[in-house]
Amino acid sequence: MEEHSYSEFPGFSRRRRCCGKGVQLVLVGLATIxxxxxxxxxxxxxRWDTVQNLKQLEVTAARNGMEGPRHIFSPATPVSRVAKDLERxxxxxxxxxAQAAQVSQNMEEIQAEQKRMKAQDSELSWSLDGLRSDLSNLKSLSLNERHTALHSLERLQEEVMKLWIELHRSNGSLxxxxxxxxxxxxxKCYxxxxxxxxxxxxxxxxxxxxGRLVSIHSQEEQDFLARHANRKGTWIGLRxxxxxxxxxxxxxxxxxxxxxxxGEPNxxxxxxxxxxxxxxxxxxxAFCGSRLDGWVCDQLATC
Incomplete structure (x- = not known):
């Protein structure tokens, strides 16, 4: 029924929509205002608050100017508190x-002590190297003297043995x-x-x-050894x-x-x-590290 009645007055519906848009525009305008x-x-x-603050600052500054410098550092004023904070x-x-300067001085003293200890350590190390070198030289000298003494003793023992053999041979011993x-x-024995x-x-x-590696001193001894030695090569006591x-x-x-x-030795x-x-x-x-299958020892024969 209502839809039918409105449809009979189309002009009335258009006017109602236009009125709704006008009301909206009015409301927006009021909100903007x-x-x-x-x-x-x-x-x-x-602006009023700013003006009041400025007037208050002017009054405070005028009062501070009349009361003199002592009032500036009064605990009641903000300026004195700032000054005290700055001073603190x-x-x-x-x-x-001052603390940083003390720490720096302590660091310098520590570095100087480290340098002194390094120098002392270097000196001790040098002294130790010298002592080791002297000890090594003494050991070498001692070993060389010992070897020389042993060789001399061996030569003396061999000469005594030869004399003893000659003595027995002269007495008819075999x-x-x-x-x-x-x-x-x-x-000799081989x-x-x-x-x-x-x-x-x-x-x-x-x-x-x-015994010891053979020493050869005659053609007869050489011929004897050549007959018995290893055909692949034999070490002898010459070096x-x-x-x-x-x-x-x-x-x-x-x-x-x-x-x-x-062409030998070369x-x-x-x-x-x-x-x-x-x-x-x-x-x-030959190279001393080479390996040979034969080697000959000798010693003096006994009576």
Missing amino acids: LLWAGLLTLLLFW HNGDQMAQK CNTCPEKWVNFQR YFGEGSKKWIQARFACDKLQ DLDREGEFIWMDQGPLNYSNWRP NGGQGEDCVMMQGSGEWND
Whole structure:
């Protein structure tokens, strides 16, 4: 019914919508006016408050000027409190600076002490190195003197043994007694060792057998050894380990006989300071670290 009645008056519905829009615009305008009024009121209030504060500051400043400087530092005024705070702050800063200066001085003293201790440590280290060097020199000197004394003792014992053998031979004794597995030739006993060894290992093996690597002093002795020695190579007791080119026998005897292979000794390769006897019987200087299957020991025969 209502929809039908309104539809009969279209003009009336259009006028109603237009009136609604007009009311909305009026309300918006009133709200804007009220907003601006509020802002203006706030601005006026802020200006009035600022003016009052300025007047109060002028009155306070005038009163302070009349009362003199003592009133500035009065606890009742904000200025005096700020001044006291500043004074206290300055005092704290001065105390901190003094403390920092003391810490810096302490650090400098510690650094100076560290430098002194380093210098002392360096001096002690230098002294210790000197003592170690002196001790090493003394040990070397002692070892060299001991080796020299041992060699001299061995030479003396050997000379005494030779004299003793000669004495017995002159009395008709037969001096050709050798340990088991040793072979007698003239006045000496020989042991023909077998097994892969370096020169120094062969030397120690002879020492354990109460002998030493063989020393050769005649063609007859050389021929005898060549007949019995290992055909793959044999170590003998000749070497120039102490001074290059100065060959020495293990019995400290002179090099009064030699049977070098042509072109030897040549100290070739990585250094050849030990002497071997080849299968042909000729001598060749060789690297002491090489391994040979044969080595010969000798000792004096007993009567």
